[in-house]
Amino acid sequence: MKKPQVVVVGGGFGGLNVAKALAGAKVDVTIVDRENHHLFQPLLYQVATASLAPGSIAVPIRSVVSRQDNVRVVLAEAQRIEKDERLLRFRDGSSLPYDYLVVACGAKTTYFGHDEWAEHAHGLKDLRDAIRIRERVLLAFEAAEWEADDELRKGILTFVVIGGGPTGVEMAGAISELGRQVLVGDYRRVRRDDVRVVLVEMGARVLSAFDPDLSQSAQRQLEELGVEVRTATKVTDVTPAGVRLGDEWVEASVVVWAAGVTPVSFVSRLGVPLDRSGRIVVDEHCALPDHPEIFALGDVAAFVPEGEERALPGVAPVAVQQGKHVARQIRRDLRGKARERFVYRDKGIMATIGRSRAVVQGSIKLTGLLAWWAWGLIHVLYLIGFRNRFIVLFNWLWSYLTFKRGARLITARHDEGDATTPVRLRDRPPDPLRHGPAHPGSPRKDPELR
Amino acid sequence: MKKPQVVVVGGGFGGLNVAKALAGAKVDVTIVDRENHHLFQPLLYQVATASLAPGSIAVPIRSVVSRQDNVRVVLAEAQRIEKDERLLRFRDGSSLPYDYLVVACGAKTTYFGHDEWAEHAHGLKDLRDAIRIRERVLLAFEAAEWEADDELRKGILTFVVIGGGPTGVEMAGAISELGRQVLVGDYRRVRRDDVRVVLVEMGARVLSAFDPDLSQSAQRQLEELGVEVRTATKVTDVTPAGVRLGDEWVEASVVVWAAGVTPVSFVSRLGVPLDRSGRIVVDEHCALPDHPEIFALGDVAAFVPEGEERALPGVAPVAVQQGKHVARQIRRDLRGKARERFVYRDKGIMATIGRSRAVVQGSIKLTGLLAWWAWGLIHVLYLIGFRNRFIVLFNWLWSYLTFKRGARLITARHDEGDATTPVRLRDRPPDPLRHGPAHPGSPRKDPELR
Numbered sequence: 001m002k003k004p005q006v007v008v009v010g011g012g013f014g015g016l017n018v019a020k021a022l023a024g025a026k027v028d029v030t031i032v033d034r035e036n037h038h039l040f041q042p043l044l045y046q047v048a049t050a051s052l053a054p055g056s057i058a059v060p061i062r063s064v065v066s067r068q069d070n071v072r073v074v075l076a077e078a079q080r081i082e083k084d085e086r087l088l089r090f091r092d093g094s095s096l097p098y099d100y101l102v103v104a105c106g107a108k109t110t111y112f113g114h115d116e117w118a119e120h121a122h123g124l125k126d127l128r129d130a131i132r133i134r135e136r137v138l139l140a141f142e143a144a145e146w147e148a149d150d151e152l153r154k155g156i157l158t159f160v161v162i163g164g165g166p167t168g169v170e171m172a173g174a175i176s177e178l179g180r181q182v183l184v185g186d187y188r189r190v191r192r193d194d195v196r197v198v199l200v201e202m203g204a205r206v207l208s209a210f211d212p213d214l215s216q217s218a219q220r221q222l223e224e225l226g227v228e229v230r231t232a233t234k235v236t237d238v239t240p241a242g243v244r245l246g247d248e249w250v251e252a253s254v255v256v257w258a259a260g261v262t263p264v265s266f267v268s269r270l271g272v273p274l275d276r277s278g279r280i281v282v283d284e285h286c287a288l289p290d291h292p293e294i295f296a297l298g299d300v301a302a303f304v305p306e307g308e309e310r311a312l313p314g315v316a317p318v319a320v321q322q323g324k325h326v327a328r329q330i331r332r333d334l335r336g337k338a339r340e341r342f343v344y345r346d347k348g349i350m351a352t353i354g355r356s357r358a359v360v361q362g363s364i365k366l367t368g369l370l371a372w373w374a375w376g377l378i379h380v381l382y383l384i385g386f387r388n389r390f391i392v393l394f395n396w397l398w399s400y401l402t403f404k405r406g407a408r409l410i411t412a413r414h415d416e417g418d419a420t421t422p423v424r425l426r427d428r429p430p431d432p433l434r435h436g437p438a439h440p441g442s443p444r445k446d447p448e449l450r
Numbered sequence: 451m452k453k454p455q456v457v458v459v460g461g462g463f464g465g466l467n468v469a470k471a472l473a474g475a476k477v478d479v480t481i482v483d484r485e486n487h488h489l490f491q492p493l494l495y496q497v498a499t500a501s502l503a504p505g506s507i508a509v510p511i512r513s514v515v516s517r518q519d520n521v522r523v524v525l526a527e528a529q530r531i532e533k534d535e536r537l538l539r540f541r542d543g544s545s546l547p548y549d550y551l552v553v554a555c556g557a558k559t560t561y562f563g564h565d566e567w568a569e570h571a572h573g574l575k576d577l578r579d580a581i582r583i584r585e586r587v588l589l590a591f592e593a594a595e596w597e598a599d600d601e602l603r604k605g606i607l608t609f610v611v612i613g614g615g616p617t618g619v620e621m622a623g624a625i626s627e628l629g630r631q632v633l634v635g636d637y638r639r640v641r642r643d644d645v646r647v648v649l650v651e652m653g654a655r656v657l658s659a660f661d662p663d664l665s666q667s668a669q670r671q672l673e674e675l676g677v678e679v680r681t682a683t684k685v686t687d688v689t690p691a692g693v694r695l696g697d698e699w700v701e702a703s704v705v706v707w708a709a710g711v712t713p714v715s716f717v718s719r720l721g722v723p724l725d726r727s728g729r730i731v732v733d734e735h736c737a738l739p740d741h742p743e744i745f746a747l748g749d750v751a752a753f754v755p756e757g758e759e760r761a762l763p764g765v766a767p768v769a770v771q772q773g774k775h776v777a778r779q780i781r782r783d784l785r786g787k788a789r790e791r792f793v794y795r796d797k798g799i800m801a802t803i804g805r806s807r808a809v810v811q812g813s814i815k816l817t818g819l820l821a822w823w824a825w826g827l828i829h830v831l832y833l834i835g836f837r838n839r840f841i842v843l844f845n846w847l848w849s850y851l852t853f854k855r856g857a858r859l860i861t862a863r864h865d866e867g868d869a870t871t872p873v874r875l876r877d878r879p880p881d882p883l884r885h886g887p888a889h890p891g892s893p894r895k896d897p898e899l900r
Contacts, residue, residue, distance in 0.1 A: 036588065036860040055503040055857045063854070066636040075592040075860075127861050138486065142525040186512040188522050387848055387856055391841065398837055404513070406837055407505045410486040410525075411577050 003028050003070075006330060007088050007098035009078045009266065011038050011061035013316045014104035014298035016384075017323025019071050020064075025331055029070055030096060032088065033105075034077035036060055039127065040383055042316060043392070045167060047130035048256075049174035050138065050182075050405040054127045056391045059384050078105070080269045083291060100293050100330055103270070103280065104323065107261035107299035107314060117238040121257035124167060133256060135410050137175060138183075140253040144194065145187045155251040157194045160243050162235055163259030164201025165209070166351040169218055171256050172199040173354040176225045181355075182405050198228045198250060200243070202259075205231055207351055207359065209313065214359045217367040221357040235259075261314065263300040275302040279311065284341040285329055286322050292339075295329070297322035305344060312344055316382070321345065350375050355400070453478050453520075456780060457538050457548035459528045459716070461488050461511040463766045464554035464748035466834075467773025469521050470514075475781055479520055480546060482538065484527035486510055489577065490833055492766060493842070495617060497580035498706075499624035500588065500855040504577045506841045509834050528555070530719045533741060550743050550780055553720070553730060554773065557711035557749035557764060567688040571707035574617060583706060585860050587625060588633075590703035594644065595637045605701040607644045610693050612685055613709030614651025615659070616801040619668055621706050622649040623804040626675045631805075632855050648678045648700060650693070652709075655681055657801055657809065659763065664809045667817045671807040685709075711764065713750040725752040729761065734791040735779055736772050742789075745779075747772035755794060762794055766832070771795065800825050805850070 004027045008015045011033040019029050037058040046052040065071040079091045087095040109123025122133050140156055147153040157179065161172040179195035199206065199222065205215040206222070206229060219229050230245065237244035242251040262278045272288055273281045279302035280288070286303060288294045297303075298319030302311040312318045325342045332339060348362020350371065358371035366374055376396065383389045395406050454477045458465045461483040469479050487508040496502040515521040529541045537545040559573025572583050590606055597603040607629065611622040629645035649656065649672065655665040656672070656679060669679050680695065687694035692701040712728045722738055723731045729752035730738070736753060738744045747753075748769030752761040762768045775792045782789060798812020800821065808821035816824060826846065833839050845856050 036592065036858070053503045053505040054861065055859050058859055060636070060858045062636040063858070072638050074596070075589075127859070131861070139525075142486065146524070186510070186516040387845075387854075390844070391856075394840065394844070395837075404837075406841075408486070408510045408513070409505050409508055409577070411504065411581070 004099040004330075004334065005030070005097055006100040006102065007032060007096055008102040008104060009033075009088070010103070010105035010298075011035070011064075011073070012041075012104060012106050012298060012319065014106075014319035014323040014326075015102065016061070016064060017320050018102050018104065018295075018297075018327045020068070021324045021327030022070065022330065023068050025070065025327075026334065027070060027100075027330065028072075029068075030072050030074060031061055031065070032074045032076055032078050032096070033061055034075070035126070036062070036075050037127075038064060038384065040388075041125075042379055042382075044124055044127075044130050045170045045174055047127065047407070048124055048133040048137075048171065049178045050134050050408045051174070051178075051399060052392060052395055053407045054131060056388055056395065057383070058127060059388060064384060078266050080266070081294075083271070083294070086293070098293075100295070102326055103267065103294065103296040103300055104298050104319070105264050105266055105300060108264050109257060110260045110262035111257065112260060114238070117257070120240050121162060121238045121243075121255040123257050124171065125261070131411075133254065134407070135412050136254045137178065138408060138410050139412075141179070141183050141187060141190060143253070144190050146189075148189075150194075153190070154194050154196060156253050157190065158196040158198065158242070158250065158252040159254045159256070160198045160200060160250060160252040161256045161258060162200045162238075162243070163257065164199060164203065164206035164229075164231065165258060166207065166349075168199060168201070168256075168258035169206055169222065169351050169353060171258055172197050172227045172229075173222055173225050173352070173357065175256075176222075176227045177354045178405060180226050181403055195226070196228065197226065198230060198252070200233050200235055200245060201229070201231045202234050203231065209349060210351075210359060210361050211365070214361055214365060214367065218351065218353060218359050221353045221359075221368070225354050225357070261299065267300050275311065277302065277311075285339040286326055286342050287329070287339075295326045297326055303342065303344075306341070315349070317347060318344060350378070352376075454549040454780075454784065455480070455547055456550045456552065457482060457546055458552040458554060459483075459538070460553070460555035460748075461485070461514075461523070462491075462554060462556050462748060462769060464556075464769035464773040464776075465552065466511070466514060467770050468552050468554065468745075468747075468777045469518070471774045471777030472520065472780065473518050475520065475777075476784065477520060477550075477780065478522075479518075480522050480524060481511055481515070482524045482526055482528050482546070483511055484525070485576070486512070486525050487577075488514060488834060490838075491575075492829055492832075494574055494577075494580050495620045495624055497577065497857070498574055498583040498587075498621065499628045500584055500858045501624070501628075501849060502842060502845055503857045504581060506838055506845065507833070508577060509838060514834060528716050530716070531744075533721070533744070536743070548743075550745070552776055553717065553744065553746040553750055554748050554769070555714050555716055555750060558714050559707060560710045560712035561707065562710060564688070567707070570690050571612060571688045571693075571705040573707050574621065575711070581861075583704065584857070585862050586704045587628065588858060588860050589862075591629070591633050591637060591640060593703070594640050596639075598639075600644075603640070604644050604646060606703050607640065608646040608648065608692070608700065608702040609704045609706070610648045610650060610700060610702040611706045611708060612650045612688075612693070613707065614649060614653065614656035614679075614681065615708060616657065616799075618649060618651070618706075618708035619656055619672065619801050619803060621708055622647050622677045622679075623672055623675050623802070623807065625706075626672075626677045627804045628855060630676055631853055645676070646678065647676065648680060648702070650683050650685055650695060651679070651681045652684050653681065659799060660801075660809060660811050661815070664811055664815060664817065668801065668803060668809050671803045671809075671818070675804045675807070711749065717746075717750050725761065727752065727761075735789040736776050736792050737779070737789075745776045747776055753792065753794075756791070765799070767797060768794060800828070802826075 006027045006029045008031045040057040043057045062073045089095045111117045144156040176197040207215045280296040282301045283289045299314040329339045350360040352358040352375045356369045358375045360366040360371040456477045456479045458481045490507040493507045512523045539545045594603045594606040626647040657665045730746035732751045733739045749764040779789045800810040802808040802825045806819045808825045810816040810821040
């Protein structure tokens with residue numbers, strides 16, 4: 001007899017936990033992902049700020065489950081489903097039959113109707129995003145080193161982070177630290193105070209998911225690192241040259257968008273009820289009300305706990321617990337038992353701001369050094385694989401002791417052949433605000449140069 | 451009084467050693483490089499075969515010389531020189547004046563008149579090359595996992611390496627090991643013997659720079675790893691589907707070109723005498739005969755030792771020693787002393803073939819395990835920076851003990867949006883040899899799939 005086919009779309013925290021919790025079960029599990037690796041997203045901002053190598057926070061999905069006989073992995077992107085035939089379709093028309101489908105494909109960056117900003121305001125959802133931000137930040141410093149005019153140099157070294165949630169706070173703190181503490185020493189002309197980092201939040205305070213006193217602490221810690229925090233401030237335009245905040249124009253080299261995510265497009269093609277944020281409405285078992293064989297979890301699911309109004313947030317612990325829960329429900333189905341209600345056990349939330357700076361809100365509240373240690377410990381523990389844990393720990397220790405960063409790599413492609421000045425701060429407009437030469441190949445402003 | 455300006459084009463082994471050996475000298479040194487990092491090229495093949503992360507063998511040029519006050523670094527690509535005005539020009543017309551110019555910009559892959567092969571036969575000279583090869587190799591395994599037909603699967607898992615020098619030998623051994631020992635366990639359908647690696651050498655033996663007995667040993671060690679070694683074999687065509695070796699057609703997913711290098715194009719625009727290989731003809735001081743203020747070294751220079759006919763080979767020790775020599779000559783010039791002749795101290799050559807396999811030819815000859823240890827020791831010692839040494843050693847130890855690879859990352863860009871099957875083995879022709887679906891998004895051949 002053919003075993004029940006469990007198809008899991010997405011190898012993130014949710015999907016992997018479904019597969020792993022089905023170890024030994026009499027089912028065939030297929031994980032479908034468009035990337036070959038599971039990504040530890042909470043540390044993605046450290047790749048974007050040259051602290052960690054991309055490979056240190058990623059692990060091939062295949063190798064995570066290689067010893068689990070009932071799991072196979074497909075590198076492909078799911079296109080849509082046929083609910084009646086219970087088929088997952090790929091773009092070329094091929095398909096994969098399922099008895100259970102678990103939709104766990106996560107979120108992408110959304111610009112809330114301003115898709116034209118995407119080109120200039122960089123999202124941070126995958127390794128490509130992180131590598132691109134890293135290159136832009138490092139290239140800004142290269143360009144600044146060649147700008148003799150102090151004012152223009154400050155414009156080049158202005159970085160704007162939009163969105164005051166954990167990702168935005170962590171990015172702003174890390175960029176400020178990278179610029180003011182790490183890079184400055186390697187450049188001859190760049191001064192510490194040339195580096196300007198602006199964190200923009202539409203709401204009244206940063207880290208709105210935390211208690212107000214922790215938001216206040218986070219803002220103070222950010223300001224100690226030299227970050228300008230602008231709360232209650234709305235972004236009205238993003239261009240290659242900077243951002244407009246209401247009436248104020250802020251010239252900037254690099255703009256990071258950490259203001260919002262929405263489920264990936266596959267979800268909108270499922271033909272199932274979605275909430276206002278585009279997330280799949282699920283019942284108390286994490287399944288679709290009309291299709292108990294389809295589960296949704298993590299960032300793509302709107303799970304509203306009993307008696308509450310708001311859905312659970314899109315954080316890793318929710319996805320992990322839901323993944324294990326879904327696997328348990330499939331096992332119960334197979335044994336003919338009734339399904340259980342999913343109950344989220346909230347162990348707390350945390351965000352890091354920089355060296356020795358963080359906030360933690362759980363059964364106790366922590367700020368500063370202690371919070372920072374707690375943050376580091378928990379993030380290392382949740383990393384998958386001994387090798388990555390060791391490498392990340394070593395890199396952190398090394399960075400802590402030396403004030404250096406181990407991953408300051410620019411590998412941007414340049415023109416074929418080698419006849420050109422290759423590496424430039426792309427997308428800068430021709431002199432919008434009397435801006436100087438923006439790439440290091442044209443050091444006209446250097447008085448030592450003819 | 452203005453100090454003499456020393457402009458060094460290239461931050462490789464040669465250029466960095468010029469700058470470092472000028473520490474404390476009363477000159478201003480400017481290193482111009484189109485990359486922000488110095489690359490330890492001898493280990494590049496390990497990035498291409500997922501053993502090491504790109505950042506582990508690269509270090510920002512800036513941070514190498516950050517404590518040396520008389521050195522600055524420019525991220526830019528040199529375009530040409532004006533010898534009379536002593537100016538190094540960039541493409542946009544800006545320029546850098548020099549009193550001494552050191553041309554140390556290295557080599558690029560050459561296809562000996564078959565530039566049309568470049569698209570399908572991947573060179574290995576920089577991190578972009580290495581990352582591309584890594585992705586192609588890993589994607590081939592993904593495609594193979596979905597090919598139900600045994601014969602077609604073997605075609606997908608055929609890798610051809612062209613060129614039997616150290617790079618080709620190291621690549622062939624490493625791909626074979628990666629496929630047959632490491633990856634096989636993570637796939638459900640791929641078998642060890644599905645993996646075919648063919649090393650093609652036009653000459654009579656591999657590693658022709660070594661003594662014949664070591665060439666023989668290397669070939670035997672390669673064959674033990676499952677590599678097919680084809681000596682005295684000429685490549686007559688390279689297409690997206692494979693290579694033609696004389697009358698024989700070999701279907702292959704990935705073709706690596708390690709058959710030749712030539713100086714980067716900047717060298718051909720200098721307007722100075724070049725040898726048949728396009729290298730700058732230098733005198734016994736490593737300078738241009740007509741322009742003693744211009745030095746050339748490493749892969750771009752044709753330095754013929756006294757009494758010999760052939761120029762020194764393009765290997766790291768030559769560039770390192772020439773770099774130090776050039777710095778010494780500049781110091782002697784400044785003190786009014788006569789220049790010295792450059793004498794290369796050949797400490798030997800080595801190549802690794804795989805786990806516990808290598809050949810070393812120096813004051814003694816070694817093969818096998820002992821040669822492998824010597825190879826590893828020397829390569830770690832020559833890496834720049836404690837952090838990289840530690841990380842590389844740790845990764846090697848980990849790979850040795852676990853038979854795993856730490857950098858199996860595919861970060862190839864896919865189409866914007868997420869509506870498509872993203873990751874495909876690109877450039878495969880539509881069914882040239884009744885070939886099956888070549889990307890894992892279209893698993894038509896899988897009998898379990900409809």
